[in-house]
Amino acid sequence: MELTVEQALQNGVEAHKAGKVQEADRYYTAILKSNPKHPDANHNMGVLAVGVGKVEEALPFFKTALEANQNIEQFWLSYIDALSKLDRLADAKAVLQEAKSKGAQGDGFDQVERRLANVAKVEGGQTNEQTLGKAIDLQENGKYDEAIDILLNQTEQSPTDPNLKASLSHCYILNDDLEQAKIYLDAAKNINPNIASIGWNETRLLLKQKKVNEALAVAEKTNKLFPDDVEGMGILGSCLRANGDFGKSLRYLNKAIELNPDYAEALINRGLISLAQEDKASALTDLENAHKLKPHINQIWHPILTLKMEAKDFEHTIALAEGMVKLDPMDEKLFASMALSHQHLKNYDDAVVFYNKAISIKPDYATAYNNMGNALKDQGKLDEAIEAFNKALCIKPDYATAYNNMGNALKDQGKLDEAIEAFNKALCIKPDYATANMNLSTTKNLAVPAWHISMMNDLTRNNAYLEALELAIADNDLVLEIGTGSGLLAMMSFNAGAKEVITCEASKILAATANEIISENGYENKIKVLHKKSTDLLVGKDLPNKADVIVSEILSSEFVGEGVQATIVDANKRLLAKNGKMLPESGDIRIALIGDSEEIREKIYLKEINGFDLSKFNSITGNKFLLKLKNKPNLLSKTEVAFKFDLYGLKIPSKKETILSLKANRSGLCLGIIQWLGIQLFKNVKYENKPGETPSHWSTPIYRFDEPVYVSKGQEIKIKASLFEDSVWFSHQI
CATH class of the missing domain: 3.40.50.150 (Vaccinia Virus protein VP39)
Structure with missing residues (x-):
């Protein structure tokens, strides 16, 4: 159904009051298409324009409204206010005089006249409005002290101007001088409590004082009086965020940003909501955009740097932090962020330099010492790393992470007992520390193998x-x-x-x-x-x-290993009494040809799997396997003793090699060599862990041939046996 002009105007006004600016704009525009001189539609379009900061564009609308109807007081007041905002004070005074000549009168006109009369000139000929504009520019660029200075100077010339005092209050809030902020806010309220900026600054002050409920009440009250104030939409959104009402907050913030895309504070609040909701990509976009607009707002510096590092954009993190350092060269966390980014980029020397810069600013910076320890550890400078971790712990004795990191450095040094002690200290501080638990278990397995x-x-x-x-x-x-x-x-x-x-x-x-x-x-x-x-x-x-x-x-699965030969030689020479007894007395390494079995083959060879030939994979795997066999293996030869050891008269060979001939006692597919131990403990007490015959904790070494070999009964297979101080090796001689 087509609306009448009056219905469209009523709908526009209702939308306007509800803060639905675009909807109101559509209704007013529709009216003006049919009646370009409609006074109310023109006036309301002007109000909309002022509300979104387009004051210059509002003037033609106000002028047209007045030309159509000079009897509406608000038409005159809106026009005069817009001219004042543009510092066209002479024009504003002229319009006021014209209104009075046509019989305009009342409190509104009296207030305007007083305000215009109070416009004082300061050195250089600046008006209050010009000073306010300059102060706002300084304030927007983080130069709060300079803004305060010129506002104080101007206030001496115009002590009854509430806008100067309200602006001073805002600057003091931004400068964290809440006591002075309250003094000038109260002074502004005493002159004229019905100014929007007073309500918004009172809200800001209450937020700074952590009085979030009171702040919200003031913001909602002010918003009802000034529903089209874009700045106020952002402030109300901030209050709602502080009160945890993210949904309603976003409605105001989104509207403010739609009307003013460069509204940094609204972008910040929306970004912080996204961050709280774990939408880190959106948070980073809003916070970065806000930072570009107002790089001096340091409350968002570290969230931005953290998000950048989480996104692994380390080079950009460094560049951003360098710019921030120019604004605040005494922020130790900026140097720490640069250091950590360099560390991720493996620029360890640069990382250490920046950690030291952070520490020079904050000598008790435990986190910087801990992270520097990690950078030094990554460089292999383990002693320096441990020193850094200890400094972190001197500053913060309950620093579980530092104990864990020190444990890792000690483990890398082979100091397993000390590493275990460090991990245990981390867990005493933080019993549910999963990483420390895992590291402790790994280190225990190294110190005390399973x-x-x-x-x-x-x-x-x-x-x-x-x-x-x-x-x-x-x-x-x-x-x-x-x-x-x-x-x-x-x-x-x-x-x-x-x-x-x-x-x-x-x-x-x-x-x-x-x-x-x-x-x-x-x-x-x-x-x-x-x-x-x-x-x-x-x-x-x-x-x-x-x-x-x-x-x-101290025998291994291969007899040698664990330094057994050197240990026994030393014990015989220095520690054993004449005619003393050594247990074991002697031993040997035994081998045989191992035949095919599904249990062994599946553990040492790949062939056709699911119709695919994977045998090439065997070429990139080792030939020695330590197995725990469940079944008795299929031996294709008699037992052959490869090497013997007399533990009373042991001499350590630098290397001993021999060629053994193993004769197959039956035909079959030979997979390689199987090896076990024979031990004479004392006199007739002997022990042999022959696979399949004696249950044993020792694993069974299998030395795989490159390819399985079919052997016939009576065929001899040549095996090269090599003995070193702490290892043994067997290979097929073709």
């Missing part, structure tokens, strides 16, 4: 050692155990009749734990635990005399 548990649960091994100890140990024997572990063999030794048992352990955590286990089992005064390597023990200091019996179980 095979310790299966080794101690290996009853076959344990019983063999117990039998050997009971045979070897005589009354009054001094027993030295090398490699305490849990303390099991030490306690067995004492029960076997030893007069004194001394056990040594290189790992601090193992030594400490073994000491507790020994104590809990009632042997605290019978067994002495030393946190030392056996090679560091001194007879006469650590041992009262050379040991009658030395027992150790």
